[in-house]
Amino acid sequence: MSGHSARALAASVASGAVSAAEVVEEYLGRIDEREHEVHAFNLVTADAARAAAEQIDRRVAAGETIGPLAGVPIALKDNLCTRGVATTCSSKILEGWIPPYDATVVERLAAAGAIMVGKTNLDEFAMGSSTENSAFGPTRNPLDLDRVPGGSSGGSAAAVAAGFAPLSLGSDTGGSIRQPAALCGVVGMKPSYGTVSRYGLIAFASSLDQIGPFSRDVADSALLFETIAGHDGRDSTSIPAPLEPITPRLDRGVDGLRVGVVSELAGGTLEGFQPEVLAQTRRAAEALAAAGAVVADVSVPSTIYGLSAYYVIAPAEASSNLARYDGVRYGHREPGRANTAAMMTASRTRGFGAEVKRRIMLGTYGLSAGYHDAFYGKAQRVRTLIIRDFERAYRDFDVLLSPTSPCVAFPFGAKADPLTMYLNDVATIPSNLAGHPAISVPFGTGEDGMPVGVQVMAPMLGEPVMYQVAAELERASTDGTGA
Amino acid sequence: MSEPLTRQEVAKVAELAMLELSEDELITFTGQLAAVLEHAQDIDDLDVGDVPPTNHPYPLTNVFRDDVIEELDDIRTEVLAAAPESEDGQFRVPPALGEED
Known part of the structure; x- marks a missing residue:
């Protein structure tokens, strides 16, 4: 059961083939087995999860309508406020604090029937790329316990990779969903700025922060995104417009779509990318071309200033x-x-x-x-340059492609110097500055057999086409034509 | 912006941010922050004088909602219970002008 998609689990619970209680016990069992070595969670909410499962099962038995994620376990980054459940941001300054309200995404998940199994570890206040900055100790990469899971949403990525939950939520300010997804071999997506309410997300950098999904596959990612997205009057940055449905696009293929490989991030200007990571990105582009996409290199020159x-x-x-x-x-x-x-x-x-x-x-x-x-004003003007460069590129291309992270998961302590750690975010940051959506899809392996993530970027509110391409990459990656 | 960062500047910034640094921390942080600022030199060299700044990536301004009264949970007890110290329904702090030893 633990290898099943969230979609399959929800369908089984809805049909009565399996109970939500059985699903929850299965995942809690996995947590019992491996959490002591992974440390994905700051808190496991086993009792509350069991109670929520019983309630779902009663509703199924009574023939009531249940939500699209009914009975599906989910892990939540510990910077999302959960009423009555400690929320720490992995910081001593919030240790023991009990929020008096739920984040909007938490309310929406509950309404959809998803069952929270715990709060996941992060770099303190989401500042970091390895989860080594947690005040409560690092999370370990479930694929190799001597390596970091990435960050800052390392606990959420590790929870899905370890099979502790089929879904989790993270937050992404400069790559904090996509980079750990890449390093743990799972799917992670940063939505367009304004599509997911941040009410109840503890703020880091308000013009950049977005909440987004982790999952084992692309279709689950789309389902979770659709569940949490949509206008919320309690967040003044929430976009007051309906979103185009995504799920119907997933099987459409990429025939005729125009895919640009960002040359600065794919072996061009910026250094420090591992050769295997660049090679997999090229293979991903070739796989899309083989599936009918029109693929070409494109320069987005000011992306090189994104980090600064x-x-x-x-x-x-x-x-x-x-x-x-x-x-x-x-x-x-x-x-x-x-x-x-x-x-x-x-x-x-x-x-x-x-x-x-x-x-x-x-x-x-x-x-x-x-x-x-000299600093803030200038950086805001550079931000405009980056947005303009992206807009220019999107005149000729539907989506853009790059590696998610310059490197695969690295050993603990390998990037102790702060600036060296910051360079991890060089390919993910431009999408945050522009407010655009971007997704990391696992695509083969790199150094020491660790997974590589390929990033698909799209223009503002371009999630449907972004997911369409991500689904094709996933097919290519799993049927052997790519990785 | 091209002048190297000094320990005195970092000490001043720490004071503004209400953080205390030990002598060792001051040395370490000065080096680390100087390295980040040096990296940021690349944007200092760009001529962007005629480029407007971006504050926010989606053009929403003056967001209003209808002025209607909503029923809210009374969470005052929960909020005060989460405070380090409270008294008579208010947050309690040490004296504003108390003398440090």
Whole structure:
């Protein structure tokens, strides 16, 4: 059962062929077996999952209509607020905090009948690319326990790769869904900015953050995205328009579609990409061409400035968003301080880890008097350049292709220098800056047999065509014509 | 922006961000932050004076909802229970002007 798709599980539960209780026990059993070595979760919510399963089974028995994900276990990144269930962002500053409300995505999953099995580990406040920055210890890659699962949504990627749940949710500010998906050999998607409500997602960088799905296959990814997407009046950045259905597009093939391989990210300008990763990206492009797509290289020149713009913009927004953690209303407070300011400083100093402090300081510096225009203003203008370059490329191409990550999963401690770690995000960041959707699909293996992810990017609200191409890549990857 | 970052600047930024750094941390962070800023030099060299800034990737401005009263859960108890210290339905903090030892 644990190899089954979410679609198959939901169909079996709905038909009564299997009970939700049996499904949940199966997955909790897998968690029992391997969670001690993987550490995908900050918290496993076994009792609540069993109770939710019983409720689904009662409704099936009573002949009631149940949701499209009824009985399907799901793991949630621990920066999504869950009413009555601790939400930590893998930070000591929020350790023990119990949110008084559910994120909109959590409400929508519950309405669809999905069953939360736990809250997954992350780099503290989603800042990192390896999950090594968690205050509660790293998550290990289920495919090789000596390697990182990627990050920041490493726990969510590992949970799906280890079979702890067929689905999970992560958040992606600069690649935090797609890069761990690539490193763990699963599917991960960052939606268009504004398609999924961030109400109840603990903010990192508000002009970049999006919530998105992890799954074992492309069709489950589309199903989960459709479940959580759609306008929400509680998020002022939520797009007030209906989304085009995706599922009907998945079997359509790619005949005649125009696919551009971004030359800067596929062996051109930017260095540091492993040769096997570049080779698999080329093979993915060839597989799409063999399936009828028109494939050509395309230059998106300003993507090479994405990393620099991102590491000015994201820390600037983070320094503002994280100002709220001051020990007053929630989270950690250092005791024994004589005045409010001293208490706040002590609480923040003790509660935040090194990477979070680095980003807060970087952002504070970039926004401070005398530097604001030189750093933040300039980075925002570069952001416009990147958007313009993408728009130019999308005049000639329906989707763009690149590697997701420059490298396969790396050993713990291999990228201890912060800038070296930041370079992991070089291919994923441009989509965040532009607000465009992008998906990572497993496509063969690279160094030491570890999985490679290929990224399909599309213009704003281009999820349908993006998924159409992703589904073709998946077919090519599994039938042997590609990887 | 081309001047190298100094420890004094990092100490000032830490103070603004309400973070305390040890002498060792100050040295380490200064080096690490300087490396990131040096990497960002590539955008410093770009001439983008006539390019408008992007604040936000989707053109939504002035988002309003209908001004209708909604029933909300009373979560005051839960919110206060999550606070480090509360009193009489309010958040309690140490004195604003208390003297540090």
